[in-house]
Amino acid sequence: MELLNALVAFTNFVGVPAIAYGSQLAIGALGVTLVYSVLRFSNFAHGDTMAFGTMVTILFTWWFQSAGVSFGPLPTALLALPLGIAVTMLLVLITDRTVYRFYREQKAKPVVFVMVSLGVMFMMNGLVRFIIGPGDQRFSDGERFIIKARAFKQMTGLDEGLAIKTSQGITVVTAIVVVALLFWFLNKTRTGKSMRAYSDNEDLALLSGINPERVVMYTWLIVATLATIAGVLYGLDKSFKPFTYFQLLLPIFASAIVGGLGSPIGAIAGGFIIAFSEVTITYAWKKVATYVLPESMAPDGLVQLLSTDYKFAVSFAILIIVLLFKPTGIFKGKSV
Amino acid sequence: MSDTVKHSLLFAFVGLLILMEGATNFAGIFSGSWNSALVILNMGLISAIMALGVNLQWGFAGLFNVGIMGFTALGGLAVVLVSTDPTPGAFAAGGMGILMALVMGALTVVGAVAIYKFMKPGIARTLVLLAVLIAGFFIYRAIFDPSVEAVEAINPALEGNLGGLGLPVLLAWPAGGLLAAGAAWLIGKTALGLRSDYLAIATLGIAEIIISVLKNEDWLSRGVKNVVGLPRPVPYEVDLQNDPSFVERAASFGLDPVEGSTIFVKLGYSILFTLVLLALLWMAQMALRSPWGRMMRAIRDNEVAAEAMGKDVTRRHLQIFVLGSAICGIAGAMMTTLDSQLTPGTYNPLRFTFLIWVMVIVGGSGNNFGAVLGGMLIWFFWIKVEPMGIELIELLTSFLADDNWLKGHLIENASHMRLFTMGLILLLVLRFSPRGLIPEK
Numbered sequence: 001m002e003l004l005n006a007l008v009a010f011t012n013f014v015g016v017p018a019i020a021y022g023s024q025l026a027i028g029a030l031g032v033t034l035v036y037s038v039l040r041f042s043n044f045a046h047g048d049t050m051a052f053g054t055m056v057t058i059l060f061t062w063w064f065q066s067a068g069v070s071f072g073p074l075p076t077a078l079l080a081l082p083l084g085i086a087v088t089m090l091l092v093l094i095t096d097r098t099v100y101r102f103y104r105e106q107k108a109k110p111v112v113f114v115m116v117s118l119g120v121m122f123m124m125n126g127l128v129r130f131i132i133g134p135g136d137q138r139f140s141d142g143e144r145f146i147i148k149a150r151a152f153k154q155m156t157g158l159d160e161g162l163a164i165k166t167s168q169g170i171t172v173v174t175a176i177v178v179v180a181l182l183f184w185f186l187n188k189t190r191t192g193k194s195m196r197a198y199s200d201n202e203d204l205a206l207l208s209g210i211n212p213e214r215v216v217m218y219t220w221l222i223v224a225t226l227a228t229i230a231g232v233l234y235g236l237d238k239s240f241k242p243f244t245y246f247q248l249l250l251p252i253f254a255s256a257i258v259g260g261l262g263s264p265i266g267a268i269a270g271g272f273i274i275a276f277s278e279v280t281i282t283y284a285w286k287k288v289a290t291y292v293l294p295e296s297m298a299p300d301g302l303v304q305l306l307s308t309d310y311k312f313a314v315s316f317a318i319l320i321i322v323l324l325f326k327p328t329g330i331f332k333g334k335s336v
Numbered sequence: 337m338s339d340t341v342k343h344s345l346l347f348a349f350v351g352l353l354i355l356m357e358g359a360t361n362f363a364g365i366f367s368g369s370w371n372s373a374l375v376i377l378n379m380g381l382i383s384a385i386m387a388l389g390v391n392l393q394w395g396f397a398g399l400f401n402v403g404i405m406g407f408t409a410l411g412g413l414a415v416v417l418v419s420t421d422p423t424p425g426a427f428a429a430g431g432m433g434i435l436m437a438l439v440m441g442a443l444t445v446v447g448a449v450a451i452y453k454f455m456k457p458g459i460a461r462t463l464v465l466l467a468v469l470i471a472g473f474f475i476y477r478a479i480f481d482p483s484v485e486a487v488e489a490i491n492p493a494l495e496g497n498l499g500g501l502g503l504p505v506l507l508a509w510p511a512g513g514l515l516a517a518g519a520a521w522l523i524g525k526t527a528l529g530l531r532s533d534y535l536a537i538a539t540l541g542i543a544e545i546i547i548s549v550l551k552n553e554d555w556l557s558r559g560v561k562n563v564v565g566l567p568r569p570v571p572y573e574v575d576l577q578n579d580p581s582f583v584e585r586a587a588s589f590g591l592d593p594v595e596g597s598t599i600f601v602k603l604g605y606s607i608l609f610t611l612v613l614l615a616l617l618w619m620a621q622m623a624l625r626s627p628w629g630r631m632m633r634a635i636r637d638n639e640v641a642a643e644a645m646g647k648d649v650t651r652r653h654l655q656i657f658v659l660g661s662a663i664c665g666i667a668g669a670m671m672t673t674l675d676s677q678l679t680p681g682t683y684n685p686l687r688f689t690f691l692i693w694v695m696v697i698v699g700g701s702g703n704n705f706g707a708v709l710g711g712m713l714i715w716f717f718w719i720k721v722e723p724m725g726i727e728l729i730e731l732l733t734s735f736l737a738d739d740n741w742l743k744g745h746l747i748e749n750a751s752h753m754r755l756f757t758m759g760l761i762l763l764l765v766l767r768f769s770p771r772g773l774i775p776e777k
Contacts, residue, residue, distance in 0.1 A: 102767060111400050116763065120759065123756050124759075125686065246686075247544070250540060254541070310548055313548065323526060323527060323534060
């Protein structure tokens with residue numbers, strides 16, 4: 001019984017949040033990795049692309065809510081999501097046409113691309129703050145919980161409750177669907193195959209008649225989709241604030257690099273590694289420890305390895321360890 | 337028009353902008369206050385120094401550092417550690433313990449590195465390594481936590497930190513440079529030599545971590561409770577106003593004591609900052625022209641060829657990365673001295689890292705004078721885009737009624753246009769004039 005309680009407490013405070021956060025990071029890191037493997041640069045504007053997509057989705061959500069449209073127990077934001085994705089796709093394509101294409105034709109060095117993406121980041125950040133303001137926005141509605149802590153206690157008779165938020169459930173389901181679709185697209189469709197070919201060897205791909213502009217366009221469309229989905233899921237789970245999305249860049253980059261930049265499977269694995277380490281290291285283990293250990297050994301303090309404010313330090317430390325010992329990441333990425 | 341004339345004219349233009357800020361209040365953009373002109377000038381000088389540091393890394397060596405905020409904040413920390421008075425009793429209560437804990441932590445890391453180097457790879461090494469790290473961590477926490485609690489318990493409303501050494505505040509500026517150089521060495525050691533984006537991501541991370549340390553380690557610099565009233569290298573306004581000979585001198589310039597004293601103090605800072613800027617600019621120019629500077633640019637332009645000539649590319653990169661970060665640290669210390677307070681909550685990467693990049697690119701990467709010009713010019717616009725944006729929006733929405741929600745929303749959010757404008761400037765310069773206003777020779 002004690003062990004079971006410990007397990008439930010662990011799942012409630014570490015397992016479920018980390019799986020949800022990990023899925024959000026994984027979808028974000030997939031976007032970074034795709035840009036990296038096809039366009040060959042680290043996109044610093046990714047966090048702000050997420051913010052933009054989420055903002056558009058929020059605006060449509062508010063419009064739906066005011067028109068009385070709802071999605072039953074699910075958040076209205078899911079209805080607005082396709083519209084958000086469409087607008088983000090448009091923005092990203094415009095950015096590519098007006099900004100990035102010029103440097104592609106020049107065959108500019110990757111670091112120039114990174115610099116350009118900084119400019120894009122600034123503009124998107126300014127745009128988002130200009131339209132929706134810098135403050136916190138909550139936009140989740142519908143049923144808040146799939147399982148409530150009290151209902152779980154009554155159901156099982158345990159002392160510890162297990163709560164699963166609707167947003168967490170949606171996150172995991174969406175992540176599975178998105179990843180399955182993406183892998184199907186990359187491995188089975190003609191366009192997906194040409195994307196992979198282009199990413200593996202640009203010259204050979206060009207030689208076999210693949211149209212590079214088409215590959216780049218599809219990449220941006222997918223990246224816009226992934227960024228918006230990741231952003232909306234994160235916003236539903238926590239809340240939307242432009243600056244937080246900018247700060248998500250670090251764990252997302254860390255996930256992509258830890259998994260191996262350019263490797264989609266690596267991005268997913270990296271997302272979960274970063275999320276689980278962040279949550280376990282900053283979680284106060286007192287509750288779990290009191291259940292597992294005999295009474296005489298029960299801890300006095302919180303048994304928290306690091307305070308929650310250091311969660312960036314955790315992703316950073318993992319990043320550094322991977323850079324030191326395996327710079328190509330766990331699943332051999334590119335190291336150009 | 338020769339290049340020298342053109343570049344002098346650009347500097348004269350920045351000077352003119354600052355003079356106009358003081359002299360006129362044309363079109364609602366300039367404020368017509370000499371105090372405000374000097375405020376812009378002082379931060380412009382500091383920005384120019386930061387841009388000089390970044391130019392050293394990017395312009396000379398092609399290193400992409402996006403952790404400027406962290407090095408600036410370390411400079412600020414140095415001011416607290418050097419110039420404030422030690423908190424009575426803090427060192428006896430827990431200072432020793434904290435120092436010991438930090439030494440223990442360092443020993444653990446050194447031990448782990450030694451084990452990794454000297455033991456044969458295998459399961460045994462992994463286990464020993466893990467054991468050392470875990471044991472080290474718990475010993476560190478066991479010594480660290482009670483000491484920190486003891487220090488933070490001392491007069492928490494005003495102090496609760498270790499305090500500093502009580503030395504003159506000017507000494508904090510080189511100290512800030514040293515602190516930043518130390519952090520840069522650590523980060524450069526790990527991330528240099530890998531692909532160029534990795535340095536960018538690593539520096540982005542270290543900056544966030546430095547800020548979170550400053551925010552959370554109350555024993556060090558009181559965290560988000562801020563340290564205020566730091567010592568100043570210039571006299572206080574109140575003292576000047578009570579000094580009859582100063583009041584008389586101010587009156588002879590036609591100034592009342594309050595305005596005279598505030599301007600006098602700000603001018604004092606301007607002179608100090610200009611001296612530092614000139615000294616650093618001179619050094620950067622000498623470095624650029626020396627064989628060392630030529631070697632750096634050779635490495636930047638073709639690493640493989642430079643390596644073939646027997647240059648140790650990674651070590652040279654580390655060297656210049658440390659030097660550039662140290663300059664950012666000095667600038668950070670100067671900024672904290674100017675504000676006479678350390679407020680970790682106000683450090684924002686958009687303002688302290690990416691804006692400096694805009695300065696370097698717009699000014700002209702690879703040219704020290706370009707960096708200085710970019711620093712002053714972009715700082716002026718960063719301050720003035722806000723009133724300009726509000727003017728513009730009021731003009732554009734003048735056909736709307738005053739209580740129109742759209743108009744209200746636009747005017748309310750107009751101040752966020754500055755990020756948008758900075759991004760636009762950066763993209764335009766990168767596209768149409770990638771060498772900047774004063775290009776590299």
